Amino acid sequence: MFHTNSTILKYVADYKLNLISPADITDFEKFRTSVGLVLEVIKHQDSEQEMEQILTREAALHNIEYAAAKVIEGFTDIKIDHDEKEGFNMCKAWTDHYQSGVREGLERGRELWLEQGREQGELQAIIKSSIRKFCKNISANEAADMLEENAELIERIYDAARMCAPDYDVDKIYAILQQ
Known part of the structure; x- marks a missing residue:
């Protein structure tokens, strides 16, 4: 068995410690205090649908006690504002x-949209330059060297340009390349 220093034992509590895992609890009604509500919020913090159900069902969340609010803030990303009239409003x-x-x-979507637009614009500029070379009967390899681009890409642009001749519409060529 393991050896314990007897001088330390007088500072150690002699009682059981029960650990509670919110993820394993299925019936939060067992708790008669706000502990059940707090554990349920912690368990379902990542589920928008579950949280909406909890907020609709639990009137107590409109004005929760200070300790419960602090525990929820501590274990989740949910920040609860304190209003002198309403107290801590979990719904808000x-x-x-x-x-x-x-x-x-939305911000991430805008960033991706801008990035995608930038990439599309760059490719369309390469297509325009490649079409000019194509119309001057410059080979794809030579055009790739002149434009400092990948020869395979320029060859694909030339193939798409042949399909779109004699218009050489940049948007149509771009659409063909995206297939």
Whole structure:
């Protein structure tokens, strides 16, 4: 068995410690205090649908006690504002948390859209330059050297240009390359 220093034992509590895992709990009604509500919020913090159900069902979340609010803030990304009249309103906190996620999603979407637009613009510029070389009967390899681009890409552009002759519409060629 393991050896324990007897001088330390007088500082160690002699009682059981029960660990609670919110993920394993299925019936939060067993708890008679706000602990059940806190554990349920912690368990379902990543599920928008579950959180909406909890907020709709639990009137207590409109004005939760200070300790419960601090535990929720500590274990989740949900920040709960304190209002002197209303106390800690979990419903408002969840709405704010949700709106923050929406804003982040929109911002990320804009960034991706701009990045994609930039890439599309660069490819369209290469297509335009390649078409000029194609119309001057410059080979794909020579055009690739002149444009400092990949010869395979220029060859694909030339093939698409042949399909779109005599218009050489950049948007049509771009669409063909995207297939």
